[in-house]
Amino acid sequence: MNTDLPTPPTNAGASANASTSTSETTAAPTAPAAPASPTSPTPPTTPAPTTPTRYIAPKARIDRAMNRAVAFLARHGVSVWGSRILYVRGRKSGELRSTPVNPLPLNGERFLVAPRGTTQWVRNMRVAGGGELRIGRRREEFTVVEVPDAEKPEILRAYLAKWKFEVGVFFDGVDHRAPDAELARIAPGYPVFRVIPRTG
Template structure:
C-alpha cells in the first residue's frame, strides 16, 4: 500500500497558522515546533498539535514521511511555541511498541485531530484500534522540556 501524501492546501494553511501564532495569538491546541533542517540547518517551523498522555507531551506525524518529522528525528531538539511563549524541548522518537498506547489515546485526547487522519486515509473510523495500528508507520515523538 502506498503512503498517503499531504493535500495541496496543507502548506498554505500551515503558513497562515504560523503567521497567526507569530502575532501572539494562540490557535487552540496547535503549537509551532521549530527544528533545524537536516541538510540546510536553517530553522524549520511547522504547526503540530501536541497532547498529553500520563503527564507527558506527545505529537504524531500526520503523514509517515513528513519533512518536519524527518527533521525532528535528525535534530533531537527544538523549540515549541504557543502564541508568544516558547520553550526548548528535546524530541524523542518512540519505538513502535512504545508508540502503541500513545496512538491508542490519540482519538480521546485529541478528538479534533481524528478528522485529519480520516481525510488522509490513514484511518477510516477513527477508533483507538485503528490509531494503535499506525505504530511503526506514523512517527510519534515525546516532547520533553529542556
C-alpha cells in the same frame, strides 16, 4: 713362503636374497578411503523484514492554506486547538525550519505525532534530537525521544480522540474506537516523539 689362505666359497644366492631383503620394504596395506560425506546445502538467507516509509504529501492549495492560517495565528499568540509552531534545524542546511503541530498532552507528558508519516520535520528531528515550540513570543526548547511502535497505540488513540476532525483523513478509516491490535498494526507508519523540556 706363500701364506695365502684359501678364500671361503661365496654363497651367491644367499647374498642376493640378503641384499634383496634389506633393500626392499614391504608396504603396509592401505585402508580404503572413506567416502566423502555429502555437503549439506547452505539454506538461503532471508532478509529481515523492513517497514516501508510512509509519507503523505500535503495537497497543494487546501493543506498549505490551512497550515499558513494556523501558523499565522500561532505566531500572533492564538492557539488553534492547542497548536504550536515547531522549529527544528534542517539536517542538511542547518537552518531553522517551521511547521504547525499539535502537541498531545497525555499522562503528564507531551508527544508530537506525525499523521502524514515520515515528513521532512520528522527526518530533521531524528537528526537534530530536539527543537523549539513557539506560541506568540513564548518559546520552549526541548529534546525528544522517539517512541517505539509497541508504545504507540495508546498515544494514537488519544491523538485521534482529540483531533480526528483534523487528521482523520490520514488514518485510512482508523479512529480512536479501533481495537489495540488495529492501532498496533498501523503504528509503524506514524512517527511519535516524546517531548522533554530542556532545562538549564
